[in-house]
Amino acid sequence: MRLLKLTLARIVIGAAIALVLINYVTRWRVLNNDKTEKSGTLEKGHDKEQTVEKLYDMLMSFEEKQNQMQKMLEEMQKNREEKKSAGNHNSLLFPESPLFKTWGRNLSHDEQREAQNGYNKYGYNVYLSDRLPINRPLPDTRDPRCAKKVYPEQLPTLSVVLIYLNEALSILKRAIHSIIHRTPAHLLKEIILVDDHSTNDDLRESLDFYIAATQKQHPQLKILRVRHDRQMGLAQARVSGWTAASADVVAILDAHVEVNVKWAEPLLAQIKADRTVIVSPVFDRVNYYDLEVVQYSPAAHAFDWALWCMYESFSPEWYKHNDASRPGKSPSVMGILVADRAFLGEIGSLDAGMEVYGGENVELGIRVWTCGGSIEVVPCSKIAHIERAHKPYMPDLSNAMKRNALRVADIWMDEYKYHVNIAWNLPLKNHGIDIGETSERKKLREKLKCKPFKWYVENVYPKLDSWTSVVGYGGLKNLDSQLCLDQGAVPGHVPIAYVCHYYSPQYASYWQSGKIYIGGIKSHKQNDNRCLVDLGTGNVPGLYPCKEASTGNMGIYWDFKQGGELRNRKTERCLEIHHHTLVLQNCSGQQWEIKYVIKPF
Numbered sequence: 001m002r003l004l005k006l007t008l009a010r011i012v013i014g015a016a017i018a019l020v021l022i023n024y025v026t027r028w029r030v031l032n033n034d035k036t037e038k039s040g041t042l043e044k045g046h047d048k049e050q051t052v053e054k055l056y057d058m059l060m061s062f063e064e065k066q067n068q069m070q071k072m073l074e075e076m077q078k079n080r081e082e083k084k085s086a087g088n089h090n091s092l093l094f095p096e097s098p099l100f101k102t103w104g105r106n107l108s109h110d111e112q113r114e115a116q117n118g119y120n121k122y123g124y125n126v127y128l129s130d131r132l133p134i135n136r137p138l139p140d141t142r143d144p145r146c147a148k149k150v151y152p153e154q155l156p157t158l159s160v161v162l163i164y165l166n167e168a169l170s171i172l173k174r175a176i177h178s179i180i181h182r183t184p185a186h187l188l189k190e191i192i193l194v195d196d197h198s199t200n201d202d203l204r205e206s207l208d209f210y211i212a213a214t215q216k217q218h219p220q221l222k223i224l225r226v227r228h229d230r231q232m233g234l235a236q237a238r239v240s241g242w243t244a245a246s247a248d249v250v251a252i253l254d255a256h257v258e259v260n261v262k263w264a265e266p267l268l269a270q271i272k273a274d275r276t277v278i279v280s281p282v283f284d285r286v287n288y289y290d291l292e293v294v295q296y297s298p299a300a301h302a303f304d305w306a307l308w309c310m311y312e313s314f315s316p317e318w319y320k321h322n323d324a325s326r327p328g329k330s331p332s333v334m335g336i337l338v339a340d341r342a343f344l345g346e347i348g349s350l351d352a353g354m355e356v357y358g359g360e361n362v363e364l365g366i367r368v369w370t371c372g373g374s375i376e377v378v379p380c381s382k383i384a385h386i387e388r389a390h391k392p393y394m395p396d397l398s399n400a401m402k403r404n405a406l407r408v409a410d411i412w413m414d415e416y417k418y419h420v421n422i423a424w425n426l427p428l429k430n431h432g433i434d435i436g437e438t439s440e441r442k443k444l445r446e447k448l449k450c451k452p453f454k455w456y457v458e459n460v461y462p463k464l465d466s467w468t469s470v471v472g473y474g475g476l477k478n479l480d481s482q483l484c485l486d487q488g489a490v491p492g493h494v495p496i497a498y499v500c501h502y503y504s505p506q507y508a509s510y511w512q513s514g515k516i517y518i519g520g521i522k523s524h525k526q527n528d529n530r531c532l533v534d535l536g537t538g539n540v541p542g543l544y545p546c547k548e549a550s551t552g553n554m555g556i557y558w559d560f561k562q563g564g565e566l567r568n569r570k571t572e573r574c575l576e577i578h579h580h581t582l583v584l585q586n587c588s589g590q591q592w593e594i595k596y597v598i599k600p601f
């Protein structure tokens with residue numbers, strides 16, 4: 001206890017000294033700048049410059065010591081808490097908060113409040129981040145074969161762009177520190193910090209000071225700042241970072257990352273061998289609640305027809321090699337990307353017409369592949385990335401996402417573009433959503449002589465299922481009762497009649513074959529949809545995976561005309577609503593209507 005108090009006292013005194021020093025340095029700099037400009041007393045300036053350098057060095061070594069002391073303090077705190085927790089457990093103030101699912105049992109009420117506030121603000125555990133060392137070690141999660149690989153000595157130089165909006169200072173510092181210390185100095189030309197109009201205070205003077213001190217320690221490294229005076233959105237922020245870059249290769253990263261050992265070499269080697277390949281590292285997940293690193297296996301980056309991104313397996317050939325250190329082709333990138341700077345420019349960098357967040361990564365994927373390049377995920381390059389509980393861009397990202405998806409569809413998807421409308425349950429025409437000016441990007445597509453989207457689907461992303469035999473979608477309404485067909489309880493096999501709201505439980509589609517899917521359509525061939533069936537026994541309809549339904553010889557085909565009855569081909573019974581309940585019975589002429597018709601049926 002006494003030792004703890006002593007250490008605490010030391011830190012307080014140390015911090016006070018540091019504050020005085022910082023104050024002194026800042027004031028002196030301001031004064032000195034004025035003076036030198038006015039009187040030009042260079043020699044005096046030089047002396048003072050040296051004094052300042054010493055002060056900086058003192059501060060930096062102080063920071064190191066502080067880190068060590070912090071660690072000691074934490075150890076002791078932990079021991080103390082472990083002893084305490086045996087008998088005396090603090091009650092949780094926020095038992096519902098995901099932050100405290102497994103973490104923070106031993107915090108006092110005041111500490112819990114502070115941690116919860118920080119979590120609400122950032123979507124991750126900033127309380128803990130502020131208390132972890134900036135230079136914390138990361139587990140080496142690579143395939144063992146990676147450590148044995150040898151990369152060329154001569155590799156392209158690298159600009160690392162970090163994009164952020166209201167990121168916590170300690171998170172940003174940890175990202176910068178990891179990049180500087182885990183990238184060979186002769187390859188790392190510059191770090192470019194792009195602030196997409198943050199409003200939190202600690203990204204002002206405190207960050208300026210940290211950058212100045214870091215710059216002092218690494219004079220050969222350029223650290224550039226790009227600050228937007230209004231929020232540009234992710235795509236434009238990334239474009240501005242790319243524009244500011246000057247090295248051979250540009251890596252555009254989120255700022256809530258820590259790069260892992262030898263992250264850069266495997267990426268640079270791929271690009272050196274082929275400048276038209278755009279690469280992505282593999283991200284390990286950093287839990288937003290305890291900041292622990294969880295190992296992720298390499299996988300391709302893909303998307304569904306709503307253009308939400310998701311992981312997907314590599315091609316079957318990749319698995320045949322049985323070597324998890326091999327780069328694998330990928331239909332798209334999740335967002336983080338590393339590319340030959342000039343090549344990225346030649347194909348139109350990123351679509352600056354994309355707003356806020358989402359879809360810009362899919363657009364890049366389609367464009368790179370169809371316009372002469374390719375995308376690879378490189379397993380030997382690992383980045384730890386915080387998966388935030390919520391993002392600071394907007395409370396609900398789906399509106400931006402929907403708008404951006406429609407824009408991508410309009411520019412790139414040719415005869416497939418209405419798939420995006422189906423996925424978002426929007427009408428084919430007159431959806432009333434402004435997708436911005438698209439003529440420039442369409443011109444670019446022509447100029448680059450990009451291949452059609454059909455080529456992309458068939459050759460790059462054959463797992464993406466096409467919905468060309470859907471004839472109607474949106475929702476099925478019973479005109480007699482004005483109720484809608486709804487998937488009912490999940491898991492479960494009994495659809496229900498419910499007040500129409502046309503959200504995903506009521507997404508229904510009618511197919512050329514006569515099948516009816518309820519609860520949305522799966523975007524990937526390997527995933528099964530759920531088919532409306534007449535089991536032939538009882539009078540209750542069923543909802544079963546279509547494969548199971550057809551092998552089980554259930555009645556999965558329906559005769560249906562817009563505004564007409566819904567009659568099962570096998571049993572000849574009709575789906576009707578009786579006392580607010582779905583029943584299969586002899587047809588009495590009840591009428592159904594599907595929300596949107598693609599082609600007459």
Ligand SMILES: [Mn+2]
Nearest residue numbers: 254256385386
């Ligand atoms: Mn991120």
